[in-house]
Amino acid sequence: MKGVLIDLAPLRASPAFRRLWFGQVVSIFGAQLAFVAVMFQVWDQTHSTAWTGAIGLAQALPLIVLGLFAGAAVDRFERRRFYLVITICQVITATLMASQLLIGSVPVGVLLGLVSMQSALGAASGPAARSILPQLLPRELLAGGIALNRIAFQGAMLVGPAVGGLIVGAWGPSTAYLVDALTFSGVLYGVLGLPVLRVKGEVRPGVRGVADGLAFVVSTPVIRGALVTDLAVTVLSMPISLFPALNAERFGGDPRTLGLFLTAIAVGGVTASVLSGSYTRLPRPGVVMLIGAGSWGIALGLFAFAPTPWIALAFLAVAGAADTVSVVARSTIVQLHTPNELLGRVAAAEQIVGSAGPNLGNVRGGVTAQLTSPFIALISGAALCVAAVITVATTTPGLRDRIAPETSPAND
Structure with missing residues (x-):
């Protein structure tokens, strides 16, 4: 069975990967809570399927429009610093969404604008995280590291929406946004543990x-x-x-x-x-x-x-x-x-x-x-x-x- 079960060697071989993986597990879970909260809040304020459909548009457009340019930036700058800056911006955006605990619910247009901001930042953080992996693990452990990242995503997909629904039902969507903002501390923990990751060559x-x-x-x-x-x-x-x-x-x-x-x-x-x-x-x-x-x-x-x-x-x-x-x-x-x-x-x-x-x-x-x-x-x-x-x-x-x-x- 040892040769069949998921390979944990990447977690043992690279402390930097281990910290980053743990941080991403926590953050992906928080993102699922926030997604459920956004869906609930938009529907609660509009009772319109057109508006709930607009959530997907707000997420997809920044990713498609900015994704390739964000990938070029990942290759142009030192990757640890770039990932750190993007993560800090994600923390700020998540905190703005959580601020509804104090100021009350914002209009749907403002909420979708914040969702678009998070998606734009995700267009940069995704390629940054993927490009870092081969610099942390030997080639023979790379597939195992990718599988570990995959199970982190799927585990959050299974558990996160259910927990998000419980939190939104008990304390409202703003509490779910607050938990999401706090989970970015896991990513910061992982990014701060990375070595300097310079890229050889120049990017036009x-x-x-x-x-x-x-x-x-x-x-x-x-x-x-x-x-x-x-x-x-x-x-x-x-x-x-x-x-x-x-x-x-x-x-x-x-x-x-x-x-x-x-x-x-x-x-x-x-x-x-x-x-x-x-x-x-x-x-x-x-x-x-x-x-x-x-x-x-x-x-x-x-x-x-x-x-x-x-x-x-x-x-x-x-x-x-x-x-x-x-x-x-x-x-x-x-x-x-x-x-x-x-x-x-x-x-x-x-x-x-x-x-x-x-x-x-x-x-x-x-x-x-x-x-x-x-x-x-x-x-x-x-x-x-x-x-x-x-x-x-x-x-x-x-x-x-x-x-x-x-x-x-x-x-x-």
């Missing part, structure tokens, strides 16, 4: 620096193949928008079943993270990624034909596990094949794909279902996903190569 300013990063992504087959695979999983086959209609058609519209759909995906993801030692130690992460992405599509195709709710939930759990396997392997490929001086920009591109892809996929699914049926939307997306993964596998032979282990960090 502005659009030219961004263009250099995009040129590397496009011209490097394994990086391009990894990101295209992620788009295949998300844009072509994301099923979330189809869940209400499928639940109504197949399982009587029981809201308890609908709620379990998302929980099943998360449970599968957490299980795959706990057992990540079974694949993070393998020498061919590209093959692992392709198998995980293809299994996601196959599991969703089987979900479309599931005759009972429990079988449907089982296939969704398999899909969630496959997605986690694919994400961990993809991030490993990206970080192992990207030079240190480009990590920020490539990590920003990966973050944008990972964040925008699911939203576009849900739009594709919803429109296809409207024009045809939810079943056709789901099964066609699953088939397109598998076809795209096979195409990437056959046209990108580098993804089948072994990763040569090293005993020193991947980047100095």
Whole structure:
């Protein structure tokens, strides 16, 4: 079992990574509390689905517009100092949201403006955190470190919303914002424990620096193949928008079943993270990624034909596990094949794909279902996903190569 369970060696090997991981665990949990509070407060003040939908827009636009420029800044400046400045700004923004405890609720427009500010800062902190990882861990431990980060995110997704609902119900959304602000102390603890992380080489300013990063992504087959695979999983086959209609058609519209759909995906993801030692130690992460992405599509195709709710939930759990396997392997490929001086920009591109892809996929699914049926939307997306993964596998032979282990960090 030791070789199957999640690899804890990265936590033992690098005190700096251990501190940073702990801080991120705490902060991700706080972010989930804040998200529930924002949703509740916007609905409570407007009773409008248009306004609650605007929350997603407020989060997505800064990430898409600023992400690549933030990634260029990560590569241009000393990374520890840059991450520290961004974290302090996040603390200030979270404190402004928590100040409603004293001044009362702010208008919805102001609240969404603060959400946009946090998202803009997240567009910088995400690439910063990802680009730091290869400078803290040896190559052979990098996949294990990524799996540890993944389980931290999924654990917060499972527990955070429920706790957030309890806090908002008992003390109101402002208390949840206050807890979120306090959790940033964990990130500060982690960032302050980092060594100086200078980047060799120069980054051209502005659009030219961004263009250099995009040129590397496009011209490097394994990086391009990894990101295209992620788009295949998300844009072509994301099923979330189809869940209400499928639940109504197949399982009587029981809201308890609908709620379990998302929980099943998360449970599968957490299980795959706990057992990540079974694949993070393998020498061919590209093959692992392709198998995980293809299994996601196959599991969703089987979900479309599931005759009972429990079988449907089982296939969704398999899909969630496959997605986690694919994400961990993809991030490993990206970080192992990207030079240190480009990590920020490539990590920003990966973050944008990972964040925008699911939203576009849900739009594709919803429109296809409207024009045809939810079943056709789901099964066609699953088939397109598998076809795209096979195409990437056959046209990108580098993804089948072994990763040569090293005993020193991947980047100095």
